[in-house]
Amino acid sequence: MIDAVRIQRGTRFSRLFAAFFLLLLLFLVAAPYYLGRSELYLLVEIFSYLALASLWNLLAGYAGLVSVGQQAYVGLGSYALFAFTIFLSMPPIFAVLASGILTALLSAPAAQVIFRQKGAYFAIGTWVIAEVFRLAIAQVNALGAGSGTSLPTSIVQGIAPTRAARDHLIYWTGLGLIVAVLAVTYFILRSRWGLALTAIRDSEPAAETLGVNSHRTKFCIYFITAGATGSVGALISLQKLRITPEDAFSVIDWSAFVTFIVVIGGIGRMEGPLIGTVVFFLLRGFFADLGPWYLILLGAFAIIMTLTMPKGIAGFLADRFELDLFPLRRGIRYPKIKSK
Numbered sequence: 109m110i111d112a113v114r115i116q117r118g119t120r121f122s123r124l125f126a127a128f129f130l131l132l133l134l135f136l137v138a139a140p141y142y143l144g145r146s147e148l149y150l151l152v153e154i155f156s157y158l159a160l161a162s163l164w165n166l167l168a169g170y171a172g173l174v175s176v177g178q179q180a181y182v183g184l185g186s187y188a189l190f191a192f193t194i195f196l197s198m199p200p201i202f203a204v205l206a207s208g209i210l211t212a213l214l215s216a217p218a219a220q221v222i223f224r225q226k227g228a229y230f231a232i233g234t235w236v237i238a239e240v241f242r243l244a245i246a247q248v249n250a251l252g253a254g255s256g257t258s259l260p261t262s263i264v265q266g267i268a269p270t271r272a273a274r275d276h277l278i279y280w281t282g283l284g285l286i287v288a289v290l291a292v293t294y295f296i297l298r299s300r301w302g303l304a305l306t307a308i309r310d311s312e313p314a315a316e317t318l319g320v321n322s323h324r325t326k327f328c329i330y331f332i333t334a335g336a337t338g339s340v341g342a343l344i345s346l347q348k349l350r351i352t353p354e355d356a357f358s359v360i361d362w363s364a365f366v367t368f369i370v371v372i373g374g375i376g377r378m379e380g381p382l383i384g385t386v387v388f389f390l391l392r393g394f395f396a397d398l399g400p401w402y403l404i405l406l407g408a409f410a411i412i413m414t415l416t417m418p419k420g421i422a423g424f425l426a427d428r429f430e431l432d433l434f435p436l437r438r439g440i441r442y443p444k445i446k447s448k
Contacts, residue, residue: 211338374420
């Protein structure tokens with residue numbers, strides 16, 4: 109007898125990683141009870157960069173929309189949180205979600221403009237949009253104009269009554285946000301959208317001949333990533349409690365470093381941002397005290413990695429050891445012939 113041919117996604121590595129991820133998640137949920145304030149602050153920062161890198165990877169690595177202006181939505185989300193909490197008296201934690209929704213809505217008209225461009229012109233257009241948003245925000249006197257502003261004490265105390273409780277609540281918000289980003293990214297890539305994105309990335313004209321609406325698919329991904337990026341920006345500003353246009357719309361922090369993380373980890377692979385974030389923070393720990401040499405060494409490391417591992421660390425591990433932590437690709441399980 110011959111078994112039927114089956115499509116298989118999961119692998120032994122992916123199942124082991126799923127068990128490890130659940131165990132790690134339990135430890136992270138309980139982290140406020142055994143870690144100090146500085147460690148929690150660092151973990152929230154790691155969550156923020158991992159979320160931004162995962163979203164940029166979904167946008168550029170899968171949808172083929174290479175953006176160098178995602179700092180636009182980090183900045184809009186950051187300022188939206190301040191506006192919601194100061195002017196509308198919205199609870200800060202709820203404002204993180206509301207900031208993402210507002211940022212997504214603002215990204216729609218921006219997308220209609222930059223989607224008229226292709227390739228390098230699209231990338232330049234995203235940067236121009238980010239600069240327009242930055243200059244516009246710098247003119248709003250109610251939000252501190254060019255010098256920025258801080259969250260009032262009453263709002264900070266409204267997060268939680270004590271500093272420790274505030275740190276814990278912000279940490280759990282960051283943890284919930286990164287879990288949501290990874291989960292949404294995973295289910296998008298496992299769905300028909302994932303197949304459509306893969307087809308568009310490989311050949312957009314061929315994908316359209318098969319019935320894929322490339323413009324609608326790209327717009328939806330851009331809309332989703334902009335909203336989630338806005339929520340991450342709101343979380344960042346909530347942790348810092350102060351905001352300025354230069355920091356909120358920083359090209360180096362929210363575009364250059366995020367691109368570095370994805371390229372080093374492996375663009376177009378969901379494992380890439382995870383690996384790249386770990387590498388980035390290790391390098392930052394080693395090189396951060398070297399002043400101007402810090403960015404020079406990061407650039408040199410990026411050049412060496414792209415020359416030796418053009419697919420990134422995740423791509424190298426997948427090619428060398430068939431290591432897929434997230435079972436996104438479909439594989440054929442061939443039937444076994446059973447003897448009578």
